Amino acid sequence: LAKTTQPISMDSYEGQEVNITCSHNNIATNDYITWYQQFPSQGPRFIIQGYKTKVTNEVASLFIPADRKSSTLSLPRVSLSDTAVYYCLVGVSGNTGGFKTIFGAGTRLFVKA
Amino acid sequence: GAVVSQHPSRVICKSGTSVKIECRSLDFQATTMFWYRQFPKQSLMLMATSNEGSKATYEQGVEKDKFLINHASLTLSTLTVTSAHPEDSSFYICSARDRWSGSYNEQFFGPGTRLTVL
Numbered sequence: 001l002a003k004t005t006q007p008i009s010m011d012s013y014e015g016q017e018v019n020i021t022c023s024h025n026n027i028a029t030n031d032y033i034t035w036y037q038q039f040p041s042q043g044p045r046f047i048i049q050g051y052k053t054k055v056t057n058e059v060a061s062l063f064i065p066a067d068r069k070s071s072t073l074s075l076p077r078v079s080l081s082d083t084a085v086y087y088c089l090v091g092v093s094g095n096t097g098g099f100k101t102i103f104g105a106g107t108r109l110f111v112k113a
Numbered sequence: 114g115a116v117v118s119q120h121p122s123r124v125i126c127k128s129g130t131s132v133k134i135e136c137r138s139l140d141f142q143a144t145t146m147f148w149y150r151q152f153p154k155q156s157l158m159l160m161a162t163s164n165e166g167s168k169a170t171y172e173q174g175v176e177k178d179k180f181l182i183n184h185a186s187l188t189l190s191t192l193t194v195t196s197a198h199p200e201d202s203s204f205y206i207c208s209a210r211d212r213w214s215g216s217y218n219e220q221f222f223g224p225g226t227r228l229t230v231l
Contacts, residue, residue: 034219043117043206043222044157087156101147101208101220103157 004088004104011110018075020107022088025069031090033064033071038085038106048073083111116140117209119223126197127231133193134226136207142187143209147220151204163190187212197230
């Protein structure tokens with residue numbers, strides 16, 4: 001089973017770039033890497049997804065090395081509103097032959113003024 | 114697009130009663146929906162995978178007779194917490210996968226339902 005490991009928490013200041021790295025040593029060939037953001041008492045919100053190399057959208061970048069055993073979510077110029085929990089997910093084969101998603105502990109990012 | 118709704122957003126009930134939570138995909142069809150439970154300051158714990166037209170698949174340790182899941186249509190899955198007790202108080206979140214999505218990791222999450230059992 002693909003398992004993810006992330007730092008439990010990170011602190012940053014407004015305007016800084018934040019990089020959160022996730023380890024997924026047992027990632028399968030057809031697994032994508034997906035990052036979600038969650039605010040308290042809300043459902044997770046999709047941030048970005050990638051398979052290899054680099055992916056960029058309007059809110060973040062995702063860097064994936066060639067061996068795909070880790071990935072790094074990069075948040076440019078964070079603001080106070082980016083304080084949240086960030087989860088890195090990879091697919092897990094389910095017992096019915098399909099796929100399910102298992103959440104790791106996530107990284108609590110706290111952005112200070 | 115890709116909006117998932119949950120109803121109710123919060124519910125308070127007495128111990129021993131049953132509570133039904135609805136999860137709807139509003140603008141896409143979902144053959145697969147997932148139900149999660151989240152306790153304060155903890156991660157989401159997958160409870161079960163709900164498949165349209167077939168029985169749900171429960172994770173180890175989740176009582177299927179206590180958490181009844183029905184996925185009768187491509188846009189609706191329901192979770193019924195039967196004979197709820199205070200320890201069932203939690204934040205319940207559903208997610209849905211677009212049946213036409215090429216990525217099985219692309220899920221759309223509902224806003225969650227806060228259940229409080231007195």
